[in-house]
Amino acid sequence: MNETTKIRAIMAYNIRKLRETRGFTQQELATKCKITPLAVCKIEGGKVWPKDSSVESIASALGVESQDLFVNKRIEDTLNEKIDVLQKTLSELQGLTAAINKAN
Numbered sequence: 001m002n003e004t005t006k007i008r009a010i011m012a013y014n015i016r017k018l019r020e021t022r023g024f025t026q027q028e029l030a031t032k033c034k035i036t037p038l039a040v041c042k043i044e045g046g047k048v049w050p051k052d053s054s055v056e057s058i059a060s061a062l063g064v065e066s067q068d069l070f071v072n073k074r075i076e077d078t079l080n081e082k083i084d085v086l087q088k089t090l091s092e093l094q095g096l097t098a099a100i101n102k103a104n
Helices: 003-022 026-033 037-044 052-062 066-070 075-103
Strands: none
Touching: 003 037, 003 052, 003 066, 026 037, 026 052, 037 052, 052 066
């Protein structure tokens, strides 16, 4: 399997898993992205490489960044790592806010 085929397989898997997690049918995702359901089917099947604009619209419809579709590990793990970083940052900001409020 060449590198392009591997990347397309990763993207296909991630799109399908995210779509299913969001509770979308292929038809619903297609409608949100203004592409055909057949295109979604072929993309998820790893049979075609979508246009850049379609990658952007699919990622947007699924609530992720386009580069997240190409991550070679479980997409859920990637998103959970991002959530952990955001929660840590929020906690730090809350601590700073409390310290500032206390100082005033």
